[in-house]
Amino acid sequence: MADSSVDARTTGTRPSTSRSFYDKEVQAILWQVVILTIVIGAGYYLYSNMQYNLEKRQIKTGFDFLSREAGFEIGESLIQYSAASTYARAFVVGIINTLYMAAIGIVLATIIGTVIGIATLSQNWLVAKLTEWYIHILRNIPVLLQIIFWYVVFLNDRFFQDARGAEPLFGDVFVTIRGIYAPIPLAHVGWTAALIAIPVAVVAVWILSAWAKRRQTLTGETFPTFWVGTAVLLGLPVIAWLAFGAPWEFESPRATRFGLRGGGRVTPEFMAVLVGLTVYTSAFIAEIVRAGILSVHKGQTEAGRALGLRDSTIMYQIILPQALRVIIPPTTSQYLNLTKNSSLAVAVGYPDLVSTGNTTLNQTGQAPEAILIMMAVYLSISLGISLFMNWYNAKIQLVER
Amino acid sequence: MMGFKRTLAVAAITAFSATSALAGASLDAVVKRGELICGVNTGLGGFSIPDSAGKWTGLDVDVCKAVAAAILKDASKVKFVPLTAQQRFTALQTGEVDILSRNTTWTLTRDTSLGLNFAGVSYYDGQGFMVPKKLNVKSAKELDGATVCVQPGTTTELNLADYFRANGMSFTPVVIEKLQEVNAAFFSGRCDVYTTDASGLASIRKNDAPNGKSEDYVILPEIISKEPLGPVVRHGDDQFFDIVKWTLNALIEAEEYGVTAANAADMAKSSKNPGVQRLLGTTPGMGKALGLDEQWALRAISAVGNYGEIWKKNIEPLGLPRGVNNLWTQGGIMYAPPAR
Numbered sequence: 001m002a003d004s005s006v007d008a009r010t011t012g013t014r015p016s017t018s019r020s021f022y023d024k025e026v027q028a029i030l031w032q033v034v035i036l037t038i039v040i041g042a043g044y045y046l047y048s049n050m051q052y053n054l055e056k057r058q059i060k061t062g063f064d065f066l067s068r069e070a071g072f073e074i075g076e077s078l079i080q081y082s083a084a085s086t087y088a089r090a091f092v093v094g095i096i097n098t099l100y101m102a103a104i105g106i107v108l109a110t111i112i113g114t115v116i117g118i119a120t121l122s123q124n125w126l127v128a129k130l131t132e133w134y135i136h137i138l139r140n141i142p143v144l145l146q147i148i149f150w151y152v153v154f155l156n157d158r159f160f161q162d163a164r165g166a167e168p169l170f171g172d173v174f175v176t177i178r179g180i181y182a183p184i185p186l187a188h189v190g191w192t193a194a195l196i197a198i199p200v201a202v203v204a205v206w207i208l209s210a211w212a213k214r215r216q217t218l219t220g221e222t223f224p225t226f227w228v229g230t231a232v233l234l235g236l237p238v239i240a241w242l243a244f245g246a247p248w249e250f251e252s253p254r255a256t257r258f259g260l261r262g263g264g265r266v267t268p269e270f271m272a273v274l275v276g277l278t279v280y281t282s283a284f285i286a287e288i289v290r291a292g293i294l295s296v297h298k299g300q301t302e303a304g305r306a307l308g309l310r311d312s313t314i315m316y317q318i319i320l321p322q323a324l325r326v327i328i329p330p331t332t333s334q335y336l337n338l339t340k341n342s343s344l345a346v347a348v349g350y351p352d353l354v355s356t357g358n359t360t361l362n363q364t365g366q367a368p369e370a371i372l373i374m375m376a377v378y379l380s381i382s383l384g385i386s387l388f389m390n391w392y393n394a395k396i397q398l399v400e401r
Numbered sequence: 402m403m404g405f406k407r408t409l410a411v412a413a414i415t416a417f418s419a420t421s422a423l424a425g426a427s428l429d430a431v432v433k434r435g436e437l438i439c440g441v442n443t444g445l446g447g448f449s450i451p452d453s454a455g456k457w458t459g460l461d462v463d464v465c466k467a468v469a470a471a472i473l474k475d476a477s478k479v480k481f482v483p484l485t486a487q488q489r490f491t492a493l494q495t496g497e498v499d500i501l502s503r504n505t506t507w508t509l510t511r512d513t514s515l516g517l518n519f520a521g522v523s524y525y526d527g528q529g530f531m532v533p534k535k536l537n538v539k540s541a542k543e544l545d546g547a548t549v550c551v552q553p554g555t556t557t558e559l560n561l562a563d564y565f566r567a568n569g570m571s572f573t574p575v576v577i578e579k580l581q582e583v584n585a586a587f588f589s590g591r592c593d594v595y596t597t598d599a600s601g602l603a604s605i606r607k608n609d610a611p612n613g614k615s616e617d618y619v620i621l622p623e624i625i626s627k628e629p630l631g632p633v634v635r636h637g638d639d640q641f642f643d644i645v646k647w648t649l650n651a652l653i654e655a656e657e658y659g660v661t662a663a664n665a666a667d668m669a670k671s672s673k674n675p676g677v678q679r680l681l682g683t684t685p686g687m688g689k690a691l692g693l694d695e696q697w698a699l700r701a702i703s704a705v706g707n708y709g710e711i712w713k714k715n716i717e718p719l720g721l722p723r724g725v726n727n728l729w730t731q732g733g734i735m736y737a738p739p740a741r
Contacts, residue, residue, distance in 0.1 A: 057494060058636045060514035071559045073574045083562035155589045162590045164536070177590050178548065257536065258547040258593045268591070269575075349577035349586075355553070359576070362487045362554030365515035367494070 050368060065364045066091070072359060074351045076267055087360050094356030095377055101273060101352060102339040102381070108278045109338060110331075113285025118315070120290050131286070139283035144344050147276035151348040154179075154268035163259030172252040174260055179271065181253035184264035188247035190240075197240035204236070205229040269350040273342065281338045288330045292323035324396050332389035336382050343378075353377055427638035428472070428692075431499050436478045439465035440498035443483040443580050445601060446608040447719045448504050457481045460715045461502040464523055464632050464649060467701035468500060471648045471693060476704035485578050487554040490515055493635055500645060501633040504598065506556040511633075520646040522631045524716075525725045525734060527624035528560050529599035531606060534619050536593060541623040545570035550583050550592035552576070557597050560626040584609045598628050603719045644691050651698040653737035654680060655707035657728055662706040669699055680740050687740055698740070708735065 019026050054061050066088040073083050077093045078100060119131040138146070153159060155177055161167065163178040174181040185191050212223035241247075253263035296319050304314035345352040353374055361370035431437050441449035441461055449459040462481065470476040482498050493501045494516055504526070505511075507519040532538045541564070551558050553576045565572050575592050577583045587595040588611050595602065599620065606615045632649060634642050655661070658677045660668050669681040678684040681702075682695030691697065705711055712723060727733025 054516075056637060057516040058513075059494060059516035071562055072553075073558075073562045073572070075574050075576060083566060155586065155591055157590060164590070164593075256546055258544075261546055346578065348582075349575055351576065355576070358487050358578070359553040359558070362490065363559065365490055365494075365511070367491050 054368070060366065061369070062366075063369055065360075065366055065369070068364075070360070070363075072363065074356060075349070076270065076351060087364065090356045090360055091353070091373060091377075094351060094353035097351055097356075098339075098342055098345075098353040098377075099381065101270070101277070101342045101345065101350070105274060105277045105281065105338050105342065106335050108274070109281040109285055109334070112278065112282035114289050116282060116286035117289025118293070120286065121293060135283045135286050138279055139287070141280075143276055143280040143341050144347060146280055147272055147344055147348060150275045151268065151272035154272055164257075165255070166260060172250075172263070174253060176260070177268065178259055179265050179267040181260045182264050183250035183252040185247065186249040186251055188245070188249065190242075190244035190247040193244040194237040194241040197237040198233075201233045201236040205232050208232070267350075269345070269348050272348050273345040273350045273352075276344075277338055277341055280341075281334050284334050284337075285331060288327055288334070289323070292327035293319055295326045296322045321396070325393075325398070328389065328393045328396065332386060332393070335385050335389065339381055339385065340378060427496075427499055427635060427641040428644070430496075431472060431641070435473060436480055437465060437469040437473065437500065438480045438482060438498045439468075440484045440489055440492050440501040440503055441465070441481050442503045443485060445504060445580065446604040447600065447715045447721075448604070449481070449483075449502070450608075451481075458715065460523060460711055461504060461632075463705040463711045463715070464502045464652075465500060467652055467705050468632075468645055468648045470700040470704040471644060471651075471697040474694075474700060476700070485554075485580070486552045487578055490517065493517065493633060496635070499634070499641075504601065504630045505633055506598075506628045507631055508556060516636045517633050518636060518642045520632045520634060520642060521649045522629040523649055524600065524630040526598040526600050526628035526630050528557055528596060528626040528628055529602050529624055530621040531587075531595040531602045531618050532593060532621065533590075534617050538619075538621065541621045541625065542568060542570075544572065544594055546572070547593040548573045548575060548591070549594045549596055550575045550577070550587040551596055552580065552583055553578055555597070556626070556628065561596050564625045581609075598630070599624060600716070600719070600721060603721050607719050640692050644693065644697075647687075647691060647740065648698070648701050650737040651680060651701055651740060652705070652711065653708045653728070653735055654740055655698070655702045656709040657730065657737070660702055660707055661710055662703055665699055665702045676739070676741075 021027070051061075067086050069083075070085055070087045070090045071083050072090070074081055074090065074093050076097070078096050079089075079093060081089055081093050116131045116134055119127050120135065122128045122131075157177060160175060160177045163174075163176040166174045166176045169175050172181075172183045208229060209225045212225045216222055251262055253260040253265070300318055300322070301314055304318050309317075342352055343354040346355045346358065349355070357370050357374045361367050364370070439462075441457065441459075444450045445459070447459055449457055449461040451457050465479050465481070466476040469479045482492070484492050484498070484501075484503060489501055489503055489505065490511070492498050501517075502523075504524070505519075506526075507522065511517050512519055530541050530544065532544075538544065544565075549561060549572045551561055551574055558574075558576070561572070561574070572594075575583075575586055577586060583595070584605055586592060588609065595605070597605075602620050606618050606620070610618060632645055634645055654676075655665070658668075658672075658674060658680065660677060660681065665681065668677055669683050672678060672681070672683070675684065679687055681699045682688055682697070685695045688695035688697050706714065709728075712726065716723075723733065725734050727735060729736040
């Protein structure tokens with residue numbers, strides 16, 4: 001009798017193999033098929049419709065325009081570009097400008113946001129109130145408005161002098177309506193070596209901190225990672241620079257009939273977008289950091305104090321590592337927002353991807369292609385940031401042992 | 402950003418709209434709607450600019466009004482849609498506007514691969530340079546190293562690069578989409594030079610110079626390009642294209658015959674000139690050929706005046722000489738094919 005009492009489910013022999021329409025699994029699969037069909041169908045409809053209309057209106061299509069000569073100039077570019085370059089290169093200039101803006105913006109917004117976020121929890125009443133107002137005001141004004149506000153400020157002759165006949169602020173540094181001009185080092189192997197030394201130093205510090213951490217886990221001995229790391233970061237480039245002849249030749253901006261020429265230069269368009277994006281995003285990051293810190297139980301601080309640790313040690317060794325788990329996911333969204341918001345640069349004429357892409361679109365008339373390229377690039381950048389941040393997030397999560 | 406959004410929007414419309422672009426679709430749509438949608442500049446005095454009451458005036462605006470008078474029998478049935486240089490072609494291609502009358506230069510690429518048709522020339526223009534007087538520049542050849550304000554997506558932007566390359570000079574462009582913001586950038590001293598069509602420079606100098614000090618700015622003598630400006634329609638509706646083309650021609654021919662807004666109705670009755678009789682519908686045939694009634698040109702001329710009147714009203718106040726835009730009988734090149 002024991003045999004006959006075995007449940008059919010565990011033996012895998014069900015009375016009937018045909019599945020009912022009301023089976024949950026069957027319904028789930030059916031719904032997925034239906035939704036997939038709708039999505040593909042809608043996509044196909046849009047695509048074929050576009051093709052039909054483009055053909056009907058005899059609008060040229062295809063990507064062969066990318067290899068044609070662009071014929072327009074771009075105000076600022078980190079790579080060689082002239083009107084004789086191709087449309088493809090104009091796109092690349094825009095992509096690099098966008099990435100450049102996003103990278104600097106993300107770094108600055110993170111630093112400012114973290115400092116402000118911590119400051120809102122300060123015991124000092126004034127500091128806490130000021131930073132609170134910083135957050136409330138800046139994150140509630142649309143970022144486009146902020147960018148335009150800064151652009152108007154930078155172009156105002158009440159704040160900045162005319163570039164024609166400008167007086168230097170000090171040395172050969174000029175602050176004018178057309179931006180900040182400063183001497184830049186002339187190309188020399190010494191400067192190149194110093195530049196290469198920077199990533200080398202970063203890797204060295206990373207290895208050093210990993211070593212210090214392991215040693216501390218094993219022996220309990222601490223190592224002044226911060227100070228040694230800073231010394232390496234600053235020292236290595238300087239040593240490289242000294243080793244390769246310590247060049248000290250600069251190209252200074254010089255006055256011409258049409259304002260200043262030569263030297264290094266930051267344009268007001270770049271500054272307006274950078275300041276606008278950074279300040280706006282930093283307000284959000286500050287809120288995230290504040291929330292992250294508050295999410296760590298008060299008992300942690302009290303336990304740290306009971307052990308006689310200093311407040312800064314408690315913050316950096318106990319609170320922040322735990323808070324990071326709460327901080328990282330929403331901060332990722334802010335990084336993505338900042339990157340995408342950089343497309344607002346077009347409003348003040350900073351030649352980002354949207355700006356050069358729009359110009360290309362207009363000169364060639366090939367709207368779907370140009371828009372497609374822009375969308376693909378933003379998607380790739382955003383997915384790249386997401387992947388990196390997800391990896392970092394996974395790395396700092398609690399590892400249960 | 403608005404520009405980008407609009408571009409996206411029209412791209413979406415391209416994808417979604419299946420209905421239009423049949424033969425005669427543009428005209429059908431205009432008649433059915435009872436309104437002509439006309440793309441104009443966002444605010445260029447003399448060509449298209451809204452006054453304090455929101456009424457649009459200017460040469461480009463009058464062309465649209467004339468077309469509305471010809472087709473819809475009412476010059477007021479026009480909706481004006483202000484477009485930036487970057488938005489204009491996409492807006493026309495996707496059917497957001499029926500006609501683009503926005504100081505737009507006729508070029509081969511635009512006429513072909515953009516899928517557009519230029520319906521003649523309403524203004525023969527050329528690209529010039531404007532600089533502050535205090536820079537003491539006498540010729541465009543002295544502009545090596547200058548910072549130049551320009552609008553993106555224009556022929557101006559391309560001619561500018563060509564001109565500096567051809568003359569072995571360099572420049573730094575400041576490229577801003579919104580006309581009002583380029584103006585502000587130039588007048589604040591962000592740029593040394595402003596470049597656009599000579600008519601545009603005159604208009605901007607007169608209307609936008611800070612504190613009305615237009616005398617502080619000079620337009621350099623060099624004209625570096627040919628910029629024939631005219632109304633544009635989409636490919637795909639030849640009848641509508643014909644109507645726009647011949648409405649413009651009718652305005653020019655009316656000046657030749659001395660038909661004005663004031664005397665057009667009388668001349669239709671009393672003129673003994675067979676050319677005038679054909680134009681104004683006293684001798685039937687022209688309207689039928691276009692698929693309109695015979696009073697199409699009479700209405701257009703009565704509504705906005707002949708080409709000379711339009712010029713006097715809109716362009717003369719900018720202080721621009723008529724020059725090549727004079728009739729061919731007056732030493733210019735404004736020449737309408739005969740309406741017969």
